[in-house]
Amino acid sequence: MDGGPRVPEQGRARETAALRFGVLGPVRAWRGDEPLPTGSPQQRAQLAALLLREGRTATASELIDALWGEEPPSRALATVRTYASRLRKALGAEVLHSESGGYALRLSEGDELDLLRAQELVADAEKARSSGDLGRARALLDEALALWDGESLAHVPGPYAETQRTRLEEWRLQHLESRLDMDLEQGRHGEAVSELTALTATHPLRERLRELLMLALYRSGRQAEALAVYADTRRLLTEELGVEPRPGLRELQQRILRADPALAEPPAAEPEPAAAPVRPAQLPATVPDFTGRSAFVTELGEVLASADASGRVMAVSALAGIGGVGKTTLAVHVAHQARGAFPDGQLYVDLQGAGPRAAEPETVLGSFLRALGTADSAIPDSLDERAALYRSLLDGRRVLVLLDNARDAAQIRPLLPGTEGCAALITSRIRMVDLAGAHLVDLDVMSPEEALELFTRIIGVERAAGEREAALDVVAACGFLPLAIRIAASRLAARRTWTVSVLAAKLADERRRLDELRAGDLAVKATFELGYGALEPAQARAFRLLGLADGPDISLAAAAAVLDLPVDGTEDLLESLVDMSLLESAAPGRYRYHDLVRLYARACAERDEREPGERAAALSRLLDFYLATVAGVYAIERPGDRLMDHLERASYPGLSFSDRHAAQDWLYAEAVCLLACVRQSARPGTLRRAVDVLWAAVDLAESGANSREYKAVAALLRDVAREIQDARTQARALTALAFVHHISGSRFDVAVEEARRATELAEAAGDPLTACWSSNISGVVALYQNRHDEGEAHFTRAIENFRALGDRPGEASALCNLSRIHLATGRTAGAVTLARRGAAMYDDMGHALKGANGRYALGLALTASGKLTEATDCLQQALLVFRDSRQRLWEGMTLFRLAELDLTARRPAQAASNAEMALTLLRGIGGDWRRGNVLTVLGRALHGIGQHGRAQVCWREALDLFEALGAPEADEVRGLLKPVSVA
Numbered sequence: 001m002d003g004g005p006r007v008p009e010q011g012r013a014r015e016t017a018a019l020r021f022g023v024l025g026p027v028r029a030w031r032g033d034e035p036l037p038t039g040s041p042q043q044r045a046q047l048a049a050l051l052l053r054e055g056r057t058a059t060a061s062e063l064i065d066a067l068w069g070e071e072p073p074s075r076a077l078a079t080v081r082t083y084a085s086r087l088r089k090a091l092g093a094e095v096l097h098s099e100s101g102g103y104a105l106r107l108s109e110g111d112e113l114d115l116l117r118a119q120e121l122v123a124d125a126e127k128a129r130s131s132g133d134l135g136r137a138r139a140l141l142d143e144a145l146a147l148w149d150g151e152s153l154a155h156v157p158g159p160y161a162e163t164q165r166t167r168l169e170e171w172r173l174q175h176l177e178s179r180l181d182m183d184l185e186q187g188r189h190g191e192a193v194s195e196l197t198a199l200t201a202t203h204p205l206r207e208r209l210r211e212l213l214m215l216a217l218y219r220s221g222r223q224a225e226a227l228a229v230y231a232d233t234r235r236l237l238t239e240e241l242g243v244e245p246r247p248g249l250r251e252l253q254q255r256i257l258r259a260d261p262a263l264a265e266p267p268a269a270e271p272e273p274a275a276a277p278v279r280p281a282q283l284p285a286t287v288p289d290f291t292g293r294s295a296f297v298t299e300l301g302e303v304l305a306s307a308d309a310s311g312r313v314m315a316v317s318a319l320a321g322i323g324g325v326g327k328t329t330l331a332v333h334v335a336h337q338a339r340g341a342f343p344d345g346q347l348y349v350d351l352q353g354a355g356p357r358a359a360e361p362e363t364v365l366g367s368f369l370r371a372l373g374t375a376d377s378a379i380p381d382s383l384d385e386r387a388a389l390y391r392s393l394l395d396g397r398r399v400l401v402l403l404d405n406a407r408d409a410a411q412i413r414p415l416l417p418g419t420e421g422c423a424a425l426i427t428s429r430i431r432m433v434d435l436a437g438a439h440l441v442d443l444d445v446m447s448p449e450e451a452l453e454l455f456t457r458i459i460g461v462e463r464a465a466g467e468r469e470a471a472l473d474v475v476a477a478c479g480f481l482p483l484a485i486r487i488a489a490s491r492l493a494a495r496r497t498w499t500v501s502v503l504a505a506k507l508a509d510e511r512r513r514l515d516e517l518r519a520g521d522l523a524v525k526a527t528f529e530l531g532y533g534a535l536e537p538a539q540a541r542a543f544r545l546l547g548l549a550d551g552p553d554i555s556l557a558a559a560a561a562v563l564d565l566p567v568d569g570t571e572d573l574l575e576s577l578v579d580m581s582l583l584e585s586a587a588p589g590r591y592r593y594h595d596l597v598r599l600y601a602r603a604c605a606e607r608d609e610r611e612p613g614e615r616a617a618a619l620s621r622l623l624d625f626y627l628a629t630v631a632g633v634y635a636i637e638r639p640g641d642r643l644m645d646h647l648e649r650a651s652y653p654g655l656s657f658s659d660r661h662a663a664q665d666w667l668y669a670e671a672v673c674l675l676a677c678v679r680q681s682a683r684p685g686t687l688r689r690a691v692d693v694l695w696a697a698v699d700l701a702e703s704g705a706n707s708r709e710y711k712a713v714a715a716l717l718r719d720v721a722r723e724i725q726d727a728r729t730q731a732r733a734l735t736a737l738a739f740v741h742h743i744s745g746s747r748f749d750v751a752v753e754e755a756r757r758a759t760e761l762a763e764a765a766g767d768p769l770t771a772c773w774s775s776n777i778s779g780v781v782a783l784y785q786n787r788h789d790e791g792e793a794h795f796t797r798a799i800e801n802f803r804a805l806g807d808r809p810g811e812a813s814a815l816c817n818l819s820r821i822h823l824a825t826g827r828t829a830g831a832v833t834l835a836r837r838g839a840a841m842y843d844d845m846g847h848a849l850k851g852a853n854g855r856y857a858l859g860l861a862l863t864a865s866g867k868l869t870e871a872t873d874c875l876q877q878a879l880l881v882f883r884d885s886r887q888r889l890w891e892g893m894t895l896f897r898l899a900e901l902d903l904t905a906r907r908p909a910q911a912a913s914n915a916e917m918a919l920t921l922l923r924g925i926g927g928d929w930r931r932g933n934v935l936t937v938l939g940r941a942l943h944g945i946g947q948h949g950r951a952q953v954c955w956r957e958a959l960d961l962f963e964a965l966g967a968p969e970a971d972e973v974r975g976l977l978k979p980v981s982v983a
Contacts, residue, residue, distance in 0.1 A: 018110040019095065021051055024118065024168065025149030027156055029091065036090050042067055043083045045158045050087075050096070050105035051113055052164055059102035066160030115168075118144045122175055134182050141179040148172060173206065180212050189219040190923070194916035200229075201909035201945040204236060211249050218256050218263060224956075226256050228949035236946065282348040282371060283402060286329075286336045291457060292450030293330050296441065297337065300330075303439045304338040304400065304423045315423040316416065318406075318432040321443035322581045322594055323527035324483030327427035328404050330443065335402050335425055342423065344397040347371060349415075353407030353428060361414040365390055368401075368415070387414040395419050403427070409435040429531060429581040444584075445594065451475035451485055458489035459500070467500035474500060477507035478517070479595035483527065487517050514599055528600040531582050542573040543582055544609060545618045546591070547601025550680045551673030553592035558673065561625035561652055562618045616685075621652045623681045626674050627693045628654025633663040634696040640845040642807040646769045647692045660848060664885060667699060671706045679713045682720045691717050691732045699849075701740045703887045707925060711740045728765040734758035735770055738777045742784070743889065745927020751781045769810075772801045776814050783820055784929070786968060792821045809850060812841035816857035823861055831861040852881035856894060863901050871901055892921030896934050899941060908944025915941055929969075932961035936973055952977065 017032030027044040029036040038044045049066040050058060058066075064076045073079070084103050088096040095111075097104045107113065125140035152168035153161045176199070183192045196213040203209055210233045217226040230245070230253040237243050244250070255263055303317045319327045339346055347368055351359045365386040369379050372393045380386050394417045406412045406428040412435070416424050432438050446454065455475050456464040464471045478484035492503050506516050514525040535543060545562055546554060554562070560570040574591050577583035584592050593601060605615055628650040635644055637660055657663040667674075674697060681690035694714060700706040714736040721730035735758040741751035755778040762770035775798040782791030795818040802810035815838035822831035839854030847854075855878040862871035875898050882891040895918035902911035915938035922931055939954035955976050962970035 018112065019091065019107065020111070021047075021107075021113045022149065023048055023051055024114045024147050024152050026154045027051075038090070039083065039086055041155055041157050042079075043086060045153075045156045045161050046080065046083045047087055047105075048153050048156055048164070049160055050103060052115070053104070054116070055104060055106045057097075057099045057102045057104040059100070062102070067158045069159040114147045118147045121147075125175075125178075129182070134186055138179055138182045138186065141175055141182070145172065145176060145179065173203070177208050177212065180209075180216075184212065184215055184219065187219075189216040190920045192216040193220055193222075194913050194920060197916045197942075198909055198913035200947070201912060204946065205240065207233065207237075207246055207249050211252055214249075214252055214256065215263065222953075223256060223259075224953040225950050227253065228951075228953045229947065230256075231949040232947045235949075283335050283339070283346050284332050284348060286333045290329065290333045291454040292446055293326070293333075296330060296443065297334055300334045300425070300441065301338055304334070304425070305341055316426070316435070316438045317424075317441060318426040318428065318435060318438045319441045319443050320428055320431040320581055322481075322584075322597060323429060323531060324481050324596075325443050325445060325581075326482035327443055329482065331402055331404065331425050331427050335400060338400060338423075342398045342400040344399050345371075346400045346402065348402045348404065350404045351406045351411060353405050353411065353430075358407040358411060361411060362386060364415055369393070383414055390415075391418045394422055396421070398422065400425065406430070406432075408432075431579050431581075433579070445480040446482060446485070448472070448475065448480060451478070451480040451482075454482065454485050455489045458486065459493050463492075463500060470500040470504040473504040474507060477504065477513060481594065481596055484517050484596060491516075510599055514596065514603065517596070525600060528582075528597060531580055532600070532604060534580070535577075535582075539573055539576055539580075540604075540608070542570075543577060543601055544605040545615070546574075546583075547593055547598045548605060548615055548619055549622060549673075549677065551676040553590050554673060555670065556589045556591070557655055558622060558625055558670075559591065561621045564618075564621060619677075619680065620686060622677055623686055623689055623693065624650040624652035625654050626670075626677055627689050627696070628652065629670075630654075630667065630674065630693055630696045632656055633667050634698075636660050636663045637699070637849050638809050638847060640847075641809045642769060642805055643696065646767070647696065648689045650689070661884075664699075667697065668703075668886060671697075671700050672709070675700070675706065675709050675713050679716060682713075682716050684720075684724055687717065687720055687724070687726065688729050691721070691729050691736070694736055695732055698736070698739065699885075699887075701736070701743055703885075703889060707740055707744055711737065711744070714740060727761045728767050728770075731758045731761035731765060731767055731770045731774070734761065735774045735777065738774065738781075742777060742781050744925075745929040745931075748781050748785055748929075752778065752785075755781065768801065768805060769807065772798055772805065772807065772810055775801065776810070776817065779814070779817055779821075783817070783824065786824070788821055788825050792818065795821060808841055808845060809847060812838040812845075812847075812854065813850065815841070816854050819857050819861055823864055828861065828865045832858070832865055835861045848881055849885050849887070852878040852885075852887075852890070855881075856890070856897070859894075859901075860897060863897070863904060868901060868905050872898070875901065888921050889925050892918045892926060892934075893930065895921065896930075896937060899934075899937050903937065903940055903944070908941045912938060912941035912945060928961040929965055929967060932958040932965075932967070932969060932973075935961070936969070936976070939976065 017034075020030045022028040027038060027048045029038055029047070038047055045067050046063055049063055060077055060080055063080050064072045067080070068076060084096060084098070091105075094108070095105060097106060121140045121144035125137045125144065128134075128140060129137035151165065152172075153165045156165075180192055180196060183189070193213070193216045196209060196216055200206070200209050200213055210229055214226040214229045217223075217229065230249065233249065234245050237245055300317050300319075303315050306315050319331055321327050335346060335348075349359065349364050349367065351364070353359075362383045365383070366379055368390055369386065370376070372390075374389070374393065380389060396419075398421045399417060401415065401417060401422070401424045403412050403415055403424060403426045406426050408428075408430055409432050412424075412426055412432075426432065426435075426438070431442070432440060445451075452464070452471060452475055455471055474488055475485055478488055488503060488507065492498055492500065507513050517525070532540065532543065542559075542563055546559055549558070549562060556567060556571055556574070559574060560567045563570055563573070565573075574583060575585075578585045578591070582597060584594070609615055627648065631644060631647055631650075632654055634641065636657060655666065657666065674693065678690045678693050681687070681693075694710070694717065697710075701710040714733050718730055718733035718737060721727075721733055734754045738751045738754035738758060741747050741754065755774045758774035759771050759778070762768070762774060775794050779791045779794030779798060782788070782794060795814050798814040799811055799818065802808075802814060815834050819831045819834035819838065822828070822834060835854065835858035839851060839858050842851035842854045855874040859871045859874035859878065862868075862874060875894055879891060879894045879898070882894055895914045899911040899914040899918065902908070902914060915934055918934050919931070919938060922934060935954045935958035939951040939958065942948075942951040942954065955973050959970055959973040959977065961967075962973060
């Protein structure tokens with residue numbers, strides 16, 4: 001037994017753990033996760049010199065030169081040896097080697113140096129880019145750039161470190177430029193502008209960054225700013241260096257001036273299907289006007305081409321889709337293109353699987369055997385014998401079999417060749433999930449471009465080009481379904497006196513649309529009838545009732561509410577409809593109809609739904625499901641809020657959520673469907689529940705993501721409530737409208753009137769909570785319009801009324817808003833006090849999202865009081881919550897406030913970056929007033945970093961916005977645009 005000393009397990013783990021070194025930042029070392037001592041700055045300089053030699057030996061004299069240059073101390077050699085001894089002790093004798101009067105640091109397998117890792121990532125990125133995989137290349141470069149932790153070799157002295165620092169920074173910038181270049185190639189120009197603005201401020205003489213900034217601005221629709229960047233760059237270069245911009249920058253300026261189309265993002269090229277020689281066989285003729293589907297043509301062609309004679313089993317592709325989607329047309333087209341790969345023939349059969357009498361496999365095999373040269377007397381009687389002979393005849397041959405319109409997998413299994421070199425192409429309304437080894441393809445409708453091209457080919461270029469908008473309306477009314485487009489175009493082609501507009505008007509009537517889509521023996525409705533007629537009673541009921549909902553799709557839980565069935569049973573029904581191509585699975589747990597199939601389903605509901613009121617009951621259950629669920633989302637976001645006590649009661653249960661993130665995910669995923677349901681419920685029996693769904697879903701308006709549709713639905717509810725004289729519902733709809741108007745940053749005059757009228761109606765109807773919220777909104781609009789005394793009165797009244805109702809979240813909101821009035825009127829200390837009270841109330845109640853609103857208000861007040869560090873902390877905390885909650889409007893506004901703070905703190909480059917990010921986030925939301933304010937601050941920041949021309953462009957755009965709105969901020973911007981010295 002060994003009696004020597006034992007190393008503790010923990011100690012052995014430390015000795016064997018891999019080493020990690022960092023030079024892309026401070027020079028550091030770790031063994032595993034444990035930091036190792038690297039000594040004084042000069043000792044770290046020696047470690048850096050050894051690491052950067054990547055295992056090669058550095059002589060003592062080279063290390064002395066690296067540390068001290070031409071004036072080393074008298075004991076330089078002894079010092080170098082001392083540093084080496086200390087490093088060997090810290091890192092291990094097996095790492096630092098003494099060789100030939102010098103030293104070498106050699107890494108073992110598993111050891112890491114961040115610089116080497118960065119080099120590997122960059123090399124992989126270059127390979128990915130050269131192969132066309134820009135997404136992977138960009139991700140790899142991002143990973144490499146993330147390895148930097150500040151300045152390379154930070155605080156390391158000596159001439160060698162200074163040289164390497166410069167080299168590594170240049171290397172980093174080159175790859176940062178490459179990554180930004182890929183951003184622009186991938187259409188990320190909006191995000192790139194913010195980063196490039198900050199980089200050009202830090203590296204003002206780096207022309208490549210200026211060039212990328214010009215291109216990013218141009219692609220973001222900001223041509224004037226792009227040209228201003230060139231003017232600023234030229235002025236800076238001539239003043240600082242006495243040189244003109246390099247040719248590439250000048251050429252880009254000229255291309256922007258002439259709006260060169262090549263500067264736009266290049267469209268992704270679609271692969272062309274491989275041409276194949278044509279041979280006659282059993283295939284039906286391909287249509288002469290076959291259009292689009294290039295991706296499917298290529299995909300199916302590649303699968304068929306894989307059926308070679310090199311030992312691979314036969315290739316089988318199965319196309320599924322609704323009737324009329326073009327399965328047969330595509331399959332025949334692909335089969336014709338692939339004929340050259342199957343010199344021994346092509347077989348075809350219509351299996352009539354959608355009809356009442358599908359073809360029997362025995363009959364089909366008989367016809368196939370005759371086509372392959374088998375005499376009638378030699379054809380066996382039984383299915384199994386015919387299938388065996390069929391496979392024997394195909395052995396060693398190259399044959400393509402097209403099995404069109406199959407009923408199910410059982411029908412086609414005996415018809416598959418089963419030998420290498422052969423291939424089968426199948427079309428069916430049923431997904432062949434039980435067909436082993438098949439390549440499954442789900443065929444969707446055409447893209448708008450493909451649909452318009454097909455329509456044009458049939459009616460002629462001249463007629464389509466003369467009424468392009470009407471032609472687009474026609475193909476959209478056809479739901480981009482190829483059969484419907486072909487029928488509509490054929491009707492028009494046969495009627496030379498009709499215009500395209502006449503046809504578009506006929507198809508605009510949804511109740512008549514299916515009847516209009518009939519030409520000769522072609523009819524969309526008849527195609528759908530075949531599928532509907534094959535449904536079991538429960539499937540048919542689900543098909544009819546689900547078609548009643550107006551949303552673009554429907555979730556499984558919502559569908560269960562419509563059908564009044566358990567979720568599991570509902571899923572089984574819906575999946576069976578998907579398998580039959582009467583319903584599409586948009587995503588796991590979500591389902592949708594093709595537009596024409598939905599119209600057919602509704603027609604079936606009107607014709608076949610025998611229970612009186614069942615259609616209305618189904619939609620009422622759906623509304624109750626949304627009301628119950630959205631009320632739960634509101635409650636989890638705003639604990640303690642009294643709104644729950646003032647909503648209509650739902651008779652159907654909703655979903656419940658374990659945390660706010662899951663609740664937010666549901667709300668934003670369901671936004672469009674939820675608003676569609678509210679719009680559909682704008683009628684007397686369901687109006688009150690509908691407006692309460694809208695009110696509880698207020699986050700959809702506040703985020704900016706769904707403000708337009710939210711506003712339109714609120715206006716509809718207001719109008720219906722006014723018609724039936726429901727004061728309570730009208731007040732709530734008006735409050736929602738006033739809120740969304742002030743959020744949108746436009747029509748403040750309309751918001752004032754809506755909020756005033758809402759208050760009157762709410763008080764008359766005995767609806768105190770609505771009166772509180774309408775007063776709060778009135779105060780906000782008054783603040784924006786600089787009517788401070790009026791705003792203070794509104795907020796004071798709101799605080800008192802919220803307090804009387806015991807609604808602490810409402811009280812906190814009004815307190816934070818009142819803080820803004822104090823701030824605007826110079827009462828900074830009072831503003832800070834009020835905002836602190838509001839934020840503290842939110843925190844006490846556990847409000848994450850509304851607490852961010854409190855910190856936003858507090859951040860503004862603290863900025864005005866000069867407490868910039870605390871103000872930054874408040875705004876950064878608010879920013880994180882808004883971003884996490886997907887509140888794009890408030891995320892953008894918080895970045896704007898941080899930009900204002902940065903200007904106050906004399907950080908113009910950071911202010912420009914934050915303002916650019918705010919501008920990107922507020923694109924399309926927040927309104928022109930907010931955009932004008934952001935542009936004003938961005939102009940100030942750009943002026944502060946010397947980009948004066950671009951600053952003028954921002955201010956001119958802000959002035960145009962403010963003048964169009966009649967906003968008082970226009971006077972401030974006019975002052976900024978006065979001639980200024982840029983010396």
